[in-house]
Amino acid sequence: MTKPNLTRRQWMLGSGAATAGWLLQPQARAVTAGSTGIRAGAAIADITLPLGASNLGVISRNPPPTHIHDPLYARCLALDDGTTQLAFAICDLRMIDRERTEAVRRVLAEAVGLPPAHILISATHSHSAPAVLSTNLHSDLDRMYYRLLVQRIADGIRTALNRLAPAEIGWGVGQVPQHVFNRRWFMRPEAIPPNPFGETGDRVRMNPPRASEDLIRPAGPVDAQVSVLAARHVDGRPLALLANYGLHYVGGFGREDVSADYFGFFARRIRQQLDADSTWPPFVAMMSNGASGDVNNIDFRRPRQSYPPYQRMQEVADDVADEVCRVVQDLEYRRDVKLAAAETDLNLGVRRPDRQRLQWAEEIWQQVQDDTPRGRPQIYAAEARMLAEYPETVPVKLQALRIGEVGIAAAPCEVFAETGLAIKAQSPLQPSFVIELANGYNGYLPTPQQHQWGGYETWPSRGAYLDVDAEPHIRATLLELLGDVAPTV
Numbered sequence: 251m252t253k254p255n256l257t258r259r260q261w262m263l264g265s266g267a268a269t270a271g272w273l274l275q276p277q278a279r280a281v282t283a284g285s286t287g288i289r290a291g292a293a294i295a296d297i298t299l300p301l302g303a304s305n306l307g308v309i310s311r312n313p314p315p316t317h318i319h320d321p322l323y324a325r326c327l328a329l330d331d332g333t334t335q336l337a338f339a340i341c342d343l344r345m346i347d348r349e350r351t352e353a354v355r356r357v358l359a360e361a362v363g364l365p366p367a368h369i370l371i372s373a374t375h376s377h378s379a380p381a382v383l384s385t386n387l388h389s390d391l392d393r394m395y396y397r398l399l400v401q402r403i404a405d406g407i408r409t410a411l412n413r414l415a416p417a418e419i420g421w422g423v424g425q426v427p428q429h430v431f432n433r434r435w436f437m438r439p440e441a442i443p444p445n446p447f448g449e450t451g452d453r454v455r456m457n458p459p460r461a462s463e464d465l466i467r468p469a470g471p472v473d474a475q476v477s478v479l480a481a482r483h484v485d486g487r488p489l490a491l492l493a494n495y496g497l498h499y500v501g502g503f504g505r506e507d508v509s510a511d512y513f514g515f516f517a518r519r520i521r522q523q524l525d526a527d528s529t530w531p532p533f534v535a536m537m538s539n540g541a542s543g544d545v546n547n548i549d550f551r552r553p554r555q556s557y558p559p560y561q562r563m564q565e566v567a568d569d570v571a572d573e574v575c576r577v578v579q580d581l582e583y584r585r586d587v588k589l590a591a592a593e594t595d596l597n598l599g600v601r602r603p604d605r606q607r608l609q610w611a612e613e614i615w616q617q618v619q620d621d622t623p624r625g626r627p628q629i630y631a632a633e634a635r636m637l638a639e640y641p642e643t644v645p646v647k648l649q650a651l652r653i654g655e656v657g658i659a660a661a662p663c664e665v666f667a668e669t670g671l672a673i674k675a676q677s678p679l680q681p682s683f684v685i686e687l688a689n690g691y692n693g694y695l696p697t698p699q700q701h702q703w704g705g706y707e708t709w710p711s712r713g714a715y716l717d718v719d720a721e722p723h724i725r726a727t728l729l730e731l732l733g734d735v736a737p738t739v
């Protein structure tokens with residue numbers, strides 16, 4: 251484990267010099283002049299996966315899609331307090347790697363001078379949307395899509411910036427406890443199969459058989475809170491809404507479909523409920539994923555129920571959206587809202603395969619036919635061979651943003667609920683959101699204790715490779731960054 255590198259921290263706290271490029275844009279200057287208080291703009295950019303392109307995940311493997319059930323969007327929000335701008339792009343993707351998020355940030359720095367650290371780009375984690383990783387590039391179509399994706403996300407943010415208009419912002423929290431369940435369970439030892447490497451000793455099983463008598467208890471908590479930040483025009487028309495809820499995804503999609511999962515259904519429901527279907531510029535609702543690395547929608551105590559495709563997504567989206575609308579009704583809106591941003595890179599160790607594991611992987615790999623691993627041992631052998639090519643340490647981008655009294659902590663990992671709850675509880679900004687899968691992709695983030703208990707999220711793969719002690723470093727650094735963006739009293 252390398253020590254986190256705090257000396258290379260890039261401080262971008264409302265840097266006037268860095269934002270000057272944007273303020274020199276004629277359109278922005280015109281709007282800035284004479285305006286006091288916050289301005290906001292929102293836009294969507296279509297990032298739908300082309301049919302036939304790669305829709306692979308890391309471990310889960312969708313075939314190339316043959317049908318677009320509903321489009322994928324980058325849902326974008328821009329904010330400007332007169333000296334500082336922030337921008338969000340919440341993307342209907344399973345994950346998005348750092349190569350792509352950095353490319354979006356570069357496009358925006360060049361085009362409009364927006365400082366990179368002021369931009370948050372995250373994936374929702376829809377599993378009927380692509381995992382944007384270099385290793386999933388297989389065809390010309392994939393390469394074309396990846397290039398277009400970067401441009402489209404940047405275009406979405408630029409369009410949101412172009413639409414900046416005097417606004418009012420409100421924030422609040424609601425509760426939706428009925429749709430979040432911890433998916434990691436302690437089970438009787440005999441009910442836990444060996445891991446993909448043929449080793450026994452895991453105490454926790456992910457997605458255990460439902461209603462099994464071998465279930466003991468969940469291995470972690472859930473966070474039932476849904477957080478809301480709403481922007482409206484000064485005449486009261488809805489402008490944008492950014493929500494945050496810790497639910498991995500819902501699923502129940504057609505196997506060869508492209509879909510934004512419940513995140514897309516949520517956005518549509520909010521638009522309807524707020525009567526914002528035909529506003530111009532368009533109202534944009536977006537659901538960011540909270541700390542949900544170990545949380546899904548399945549009540550493991552009950553027997554499996556089957557639903558027609560997309561029904562469950564709709565139900566969950568409706569319930570979450572209705573609670574969000576209830577919260578929105580009571581919001582107190584304000585114009586005097588200050589913005590700030592800070593970010594840093596932590597260099598963290600990678601759990602690369604040792605000689606013995608690599609030897610195991612090479613032996614298993616001999617059995618793989620057509621370069622297509624089948625079954626867990628072959629899939630994890632393929633993952634081990636890929637991890638062997640990873641560097642010893644990787645930079646992990648951590649970011650904190652402030653919007654008025656709201657804190658937003660963003661991490662490029664699948665963060666467990668307990669980590670999210672700890673950050674929310676200890677944050678100097680209340681309320682705080684935790685947005686996962688943001689600004690890159692560094693896999694699952696179990697706590698050291700969870701690593702000891704084992705299970706899917708701890709087995710080394712491209713989806714779970716940070717060192718066992720990564721979580722405490724990331725948690726502490728996010729809290730430190732929140733402290734840095736919090737107002738000084």
Ligand SMILES: [Zn+2]
Binds near residue numbers: 375498664
């Ligand atoms: Zn996941």
